[in-house]
Amino acid sequence: xxxxNQLKNSDHMETKREELVDKLRDILEKNVDAQxxxxxxxxxxxxxxxxxxxxxxxxxxxxxxxxLEREITAGYGTLIEDGSTAGAIHRTWxxxxxxxxxxxxxxxxxxxxxxDKAAIDDxxxxxxxxxxxxxxxxxxxxxxxxxxxxLNKIKSLEDSH
Numbered sequence: 001x002x003x004x005n006q007l008k009n010s011d012h013m014e015t016k017r018e019e020l021v022d023k024l025r026d027i028l029e030k031n032v033d034a035q036x037x038x039x040x041x042x043x044x045x046x047x048x049x050x051x052x053x054x055x056x057x058x059x060x061x062x063x064x065x066x067x068l069e070r071e072i073t074a075g076y077g078t079l080i081e082d083g084s085t086a087g088a089i090h091r092t093w094x095x096x097x098x099x100x101x102x103x104x105x106x107x108x109x110x111x112x113x114x115x116d117k118a119a120i121d122d123x124x125x126x127x128x129x130x131x132x133x134x135x136x137x138x139x140x141x142x143x144x145x146x147x148x149x150x151l152n153k154i155k156s157l158e159d160s161h
Contacts, residue, residue: 016131021076023126024136028068030122035061037115041108050105053157054112057150064143071136109157116151123147 035058042054123144127137 017076020129020131021072023129024068024072024076027122027126027140028065028072030119031061031065031068034115034119035065038112041112044108046105050109050157053153054108057112060146060150064146067139067143068136071133071139075133075136109154113151113154116147116154119147120144120151 038054038058038061042051042058045051045054123140126132126140127144132140
């Protein structure tokens with residue numbers, strides 16, 4: 001292979017790596033968003049069981065973030081973020097919705113359900129990426145299963161409130 005083709009392949013591989021890192025950063029940021037969203041929901045929930053559930057889910061997403069940071073940092077360097085702009089907007093919307101709806105548990109459950117559905121889509125998309133390291137792939141799959149379980153639990157909470 002001549003030098004030009006080697007450079008071209010190297011550039012292509014670097015571009016693919018950067019795209020993958022961006023997608024992993026996005027997943028990490030969305031876990032920060034989810035953690036803060038669940039925390040917000042726990043603060044605003046009227047029912048004790050919902051407060052406990054949202055607090056538990058906030059802690060779980062905090063743990064997801066730590067796990068992702070370890071795996072991503074090991075393979076790609078530091079990617080620590082403080083949550084996305086879209087997530088901040090979503091949390092603000094949850095605050096406004098809670099204020100105007102009298103801290104409606106039903107509204108917060110619906111927003112958390114919507115957030116988990118979006119997370120499932122994001123996780124499934126990252127699993128389709130070529131070159132996803134085995135450790136990250138395994139972690140993403142494990143977290144995806146937990147998010148799906150959360151979604152089922154949220155649906156049952158929604159039905160009971």
